Amino acid sequence: QQQVKQSPQSLIVQKGGISIINCAYENTAFDYFPWYQQFPGKGPALLIAIRPDVSEKKEGRFTISFNKSAKQFSLHIMDSQPGDSATYFCAASISTGFQKLVFGTGTRLLVSP
Amino acid sequence: GEEVAQTPKHLVRGEGQKAKLYCAPIKGHSYVFWYQQVLKNEFKFLISFQNENVFDETGMPKERFSAKCLPNSPCSLEIQATKLEDSAVYFCASSQYGGGSDTQYFGPGTRLTVL
Numbered sequence: 001q002q003q004v005k006q007s008p009q010s011l012i013v014q015k016g017g018i019s020i021i022n023c024a025y026e027n028t029a030f031d032y033f034p035w036y037q038q039f040p041g042k043g044p045a046l047l048i049a050i051r052p053d054v055s056e057k058k059e060g061r062f063t064i065s066f067n068k069s070a071k072q073f074s075l076h077i078m079d080s081q082p083g084d085s086a087t088y089f090c091a092a093s094i095s096t097g098f099q100k101l102v103f104g105t106g107t108r109l110l111v112s113p
Numbered sequence: 114g115e116e117v118a119q120t121p122k123h124l125v126r127g128e129g130q131k132a133k134l135y136c137a138p139i140k141g142h143s144y145v146f147w148y149q150q151v152l153k154n155e156f157k158f159l160i161s162f163q164n165e166n167v168f169d170e171t172g173m174p175k176e177r178f179s180a181k182c183l184p185n186s187p188c189s190l191e192i193q194a195t196k197l198e199d200s201a202v203y204f205c206a207s208s209q210y211g212g213g214s215d216t217q218y219f220g221p222g223t224r225l226t227v228l
Binding site: 031032034036041042043044045046049051087089093094095096097099100101102103105106 | 117146148153154155156158161169172204206212213214216217218219220221222
């Protein structure tokens, strides 16, 4: 119930291409879905987040698509750049109250020049 | 400060020894979370605080792990009698309002190696 499943485990994309990372959750109480970006040796940093009352959120080259009925959400990175090479984690939490983040297992993205 | 600070950066302990990790949340943030990231990148929630009060400790192996957030002091996570499986990176995060949709800001982590 508390799991968030993430795929793929790793991804290689050419510079300028689109990177797509998918996540699925089970707990219908989750209503806040952030994506975190982590570089080697650093802590994760919030990239973009969505609530289930919208189906899509875009910030620059990063877009979250959300499918409430399927309990799935995905991160799209348009015009991927070598500087985007990092590990990406989806997460979920319950917005009411004081709630921990439940993380996916991470996707290691490599953008080749 | 504007960043979550964690010390030390690296910690090496022999099995059975004690380990103590520290976290200074961002100034003005009242909520602190500890997560453990093991080698396969999986994050495991350990414990959360609202100021000095424990809010959720469901992830803590209580027989060996303890944590505190005291006023005017860095928060701490202590592991008594470390085991090999405690080898991981321990992240502290802080948030201002504590709600589930409030951004959690992560520190750089402490890498604990248990030999």
